[in-house]
Amino acid sequence: MKKVTMMDVAKEAGVSKSTVSQYINNRFEYMSQETRERIEQSIKDLGYIPNFIAKSLKQKKTSTIGVIVANILHAFSTEIIRSIEDVAGEHHVHVFVCNADDNPEKEKEYIEMLLAKQVDGLIILPTGGNIELYCSLKKMKFPIVFMDRKIQPTLYPTLLLDNHSAAELAVTELIRAGNKRIGFISSTILPQVTPRMERLEGYRHTLMLNDLQVNEQWVVQGKAEAIREQLSELYESGSFPDAIFTANDLSLIELLKFTKQHAIQIPEDLRVVTIDDSPYLDAFTPSITVVKQPTFVMGKEAATLLLKLIKHPIFKEEYDAKRFTPELIKRESIQMERI
Structure with missing residues (x-):
C-alpha cells in the first residue's frame, strides 16, 4: 500500500500542507472549526499517521514501554501496573504510566505521546474508541498487548478475567x-x-x-x-x-x-x-x-508477552483472548x- 502523506491529507481536505501541519501540532489560533473538522475527517478517511509518530517507530529500541489504564482509581489497575513494573525492571526496561479516564480522546493523545517518546511497546486497557488507530499500529507491526477489555476484532494478544x-x-x-x-x-x-x-x-x-x-x-x-x-x-x-x-x-x-x-x-x-x-x-x-482476580499473574504475563513481541514482532491476524480463573x-x- 502507498504510504499516506501529509500532502495527501491536505489535498483531501482542500487545504495547504502547512495548515495540516498546524492542525497536527495543535496550533488552531487562525483555523476555523470547519477547517479543523475537514482535516480531522480526512486523516480518519485516509488512515494517516503523523510523520513524527511514524518516524519514532523506525528508531532503535529505547528500553521503555507505556501502560495506559482505563481508570487508575481501581485497585485492579494499580496492582496490574505494579506487576508490570516488576517484570520490566528485571529486564532493565522503564515504564510510562498513563490514565485514560475511560476517554477515547485522552487515550489517543497518550498513545501518540508515548509513540513520540519512542516507547518500544504498549500495554493498554483499551477504551474501545480508537479502532482505526489500533489497526494502523497493527499494520506497522507495533507491539501492543490488550488487557481487561476485549476489542473486536481481537487485533492484539488480549488478557482478561473469566x-x-x-x-x-x-x-x-x-x-x-x-x-x-x-x-x-x-x-x-x-x-x-x-x-x-x-x-x-x-x-x-x-x-x-x-x-x-x-x-x-x-x-x-x-x-x-x-x-x-x-x-x-x-x-x-x-x-x-x-x-x-x-x-x-x-x-x-x-x-x-x-x-x-x-x-x-x-x-x-x-x-x-x-x-x-x-x-x-x-x-x-x-x-x-x-x-x-489474579492481578499480579495477569500483569506479569502481559509484560512478559509484550517484551517477547518487542524482540520478535510477529503477529497473528487475530487472537483468542486468554481468560484467567477467579x-x-x-x-x-x-x-x-x-x-
Missing part, C-alpha cells in the same frame, strides 16, 4: 447462604467495557439457572452519584434486596457508604460479595467476601446464617 465465572461464583455463594433477592451494582455499564457487561450477564444467567427472578430494579449502575440515588429510591420504596453483588471496588465503596448512612447491618440485614480485593476489605468490619475468598459479609 468474568462470567466470577459473577457465577459470587451469585452462587449468595444463593447458598439462603438469599433469593439478589441485587447488582456496577459503575456505568457500556458495551465497550467488557468486564462490566460480562459480569452483568453472568449475574442474570446464574439467577435464571437457579430459578430466581431477575428484578431489573435491583440492577443499579452509573457514576457514584447515580448509584447513591438509585439505592435511595430502592430503600425508600421498601423493595431493597437482601444481598448485593458489586461488580468492582468503586461500586462497593458506594454501597458501603450507603449502608453506613442508613444503618444497614452487614451481614445481618444485607449480605455482600464483590469483585476485586484490597487490604482494607479484609480489615473492614465485617470483612468483605471477594472474588479475586478465586472466591469467603469472609464475614456472607457468613451469618439467617433464622
Whole structure:
C-alpha cells in the first residue's frame, strides 16, 4: 500500500500542507472549526499517521514501554501496573504510566505521546474508541498487548478475567447462604467495557439457572452519584434486596457508604460479595467476601508477552483472548446464617 502523506491529507481536505501541519501540532489560533473538522475527517478517511509518530517507530529500541489504564482509581489497575513494573525492571526496561479516564480522546493523545517518546511497546486497557488507530499500529507491526477489555476484532494478544465465572461464583455463594433477592451494582455499564457487561450477564444467567427472578430494579449502575440515588429510591420504596453483588471496588465503596448512612447491618440485614480485593476489605468490619482476580499473574504475563513481541514482532491476524480463573475468598459479609 502507498504510504499516506501529509500532502495527501491536505489535498483531501482542500487545504495547504502547512495548515495540516498546524492542525497536527495543535496550533488552531487562525483555523476555523470547519477547517479543523475537514482535516480531522480526512486523516480518519485516509488512515494517516503523523510523520513524527511514524518516524519514532523506525528508531532503535529505547528500553521503555507505556501502560495506559482505563481508570487508575481501581485497585485492579494499580496492582496490574505494579506487576508490570516488576517484570520490566528485571529486564532493565522503564515504564510510562498513563490514565485514560475511560476517554477515547485522552487515550489517543497518550498513545501518540508515548509513540513520540519512542516507547518500544504498549500495554493498554483499551477504551474501545480508537479502532482505526489500533489497526494502523497493527499494520506497522507495533507491539501492543490488550488487557481487561476485549476489542473486536481481537487485533492484539488480549488478557482478561473469566468474568462470567466470577459473577457465577459470587451469585452462587449468595444463593447458598439462603438469599433469593439478589441485587447488582456496577459503575456505568457500556458495551465497550467488557468486564462490566460480562459480569452483568453472568449475574442474570446464574439467577435464571437457579430459578430466581431477575428484578431489573435491583440492577443499579452509573457514576457514584447515580448509584447513591438509585439505592435511595430502592430503600425508600421498601423493595431493597437482601444481598448485593458489586461488580468492582468503586461500586462497593458506594454501597458501603450507603449502608453506613442508613444503618444497614452487614451481614445481618444485607449480605455482600464483590469483585476485586484490597487490604482494607479484609480489615473492614465485617470483612468483605471477594472474588479475586489474579492481578499480579495477569500483569506479569502481559509484560512478559509484550517484551517477547518487542524482540520478535510477529503477529497473528487475530487472537483468542486468554481468560484467567477467579478465586472466591469467603469472609464475614456472607457468613451469618439467617433464622
